[in-house]
Amino acid sequence: MATATANSNQRLYSLDALRGFDMFWIMGAEEIFHTLYKATGNSFLGTIAEELTHPAWNGFHFYDLIFPLFLFMAGVATPFSVGRDIEKGKSKQQLLWRVIKRGLILVLLGIIANNGLEIKPIAEIRFGSVLGRIGLAYMFANIIYIYTKELGQLIWFGAILIGYWLLMKFTSAPGFPAGDLTMEGNIVSYFDRLFLPGKLYLDIHDPEGLLSTVPAISTGLLGILTGNFLKREGIAPAKKALRMGIIGIAFVAFAHLWELDFPINKNLWTSSFVLNAGGYSLILLSIFYYIIDVLGYQKWAFFFKVIGMNSILIYMSGHFIDWGYTTNAFFKWLGQLAGDPFNAVIMAVCYVLVKWVFLYFMYKKKVFLRV
DSSP states (O other): OOOOBSSSSOBOHHHHHHHHHHHHIIIIIHHHHHHHHHHHOOHHHHHHHHHTSOOSSSSOOGGGGHHHHHHHHHHHHHHHHHHHHHHTTOOHHHHHHHHHHHHHHHHHHHHHHHHOSSOOOGGGOBOOOHHHHHHHHHHHHHHHHHHSOHHHHHHHHHHHHHHHHHHHHHOOSTTSOTTOOSTTTSHHHHHHHHHOOBOOTTSSOOTTOSTTHHHHHHHHHHHHHHHHHHHOSSSOHHHHHHHHHHHHHHHHHHHHHHTTTSOOOTTTTOHHHHHHHHHHHHHHHHHHIIIIIISOOOGGGHHHHHHHTTHHHHHHHTTTSOHHHHHHHHHHHHHHHHOTTTHHHHHHHHHHHHHHHHHHHHHHTTOOOOO
16 A cells, blocks of 8 residues: 655655554464463453454454554555645546556455465355455545545545445344344345355355445545545644544544444444544554654654555465464474463564564565555
8 A cells, every 4th residue: 555655755654653553463463462361361461362352243342443444544645645646647547547456456465365376166265355345445435535525525434424324224134123233134244145256254244245345435534534634734743643633532432422323343344333443543643643753753663664564465474474384493492491381472472573574674675565
């Protein structure tokens, strides 16, 4: 994905760092806390470990934020990348083709991530994927950005959320009452069972299915609206950070009010989930932006920036590189010295370290996987 810049010559460091912070948790950091909890039985670590899991259906844990935060950040970058090209006079058709190409490449990478590079019957292929949803939501959000002004983008953002809520509230799978939001009875899962080819992740439901990708467009649009705001002149950067934080808190509060009627549910990407995840995304971006780009404290974030600069590479790498084998090859002796119960903790830390060193090497060589 393109990365935002503070101006034509300077990258927005906080966005790279926040993207790296986001990816850090799914490149192995979550396992550090799971193993720490198992080794110590500490209740505080247990709470953190619980937050690094997904709820079975309704609800929200920190781990649910990773996916929408990445999509949100892709949207934040849009006004700085696509917007810059519009300012340079590139035609809308040129930009349209570019965002469609990026979106479809991500869909293809998602299919590869799910199924590997082997020939399978269509019935055995899972087409829904994390990268596929990011690609489609990014693509449609960017098409809206290209062809509408900021007010139009805001209207689309709200209309999608309200329309999705009404769809879920007044429809259901055949044989279930209107507004049924169980895995079997909701209209989204039923739609995917009818129209999504191949196999579904949970047989009767796919958390990255077709219809639930529609509200994810609003997640991308929220990022775009945030990027518009960050790009706006005449507002002091510190005030921008403060306003993002306040709006984020308001979004979280409103999401929990809406939850009374429309549960926060990542599997269905409900409208309340969009607002909740979007609110926390705004809060995190405001903190990173203020510390890194406003106050200028950047050195501490270099660890995350290295990850954020090659986020898609490290996500895809696990499907082609046996990182566990590599970690054992270099550090199994260290785990053996540590012994039970902390050997698993040591190996989890080393697992993340090996991946980071690989990304640092790529960073120094200026090799980045771009889409």
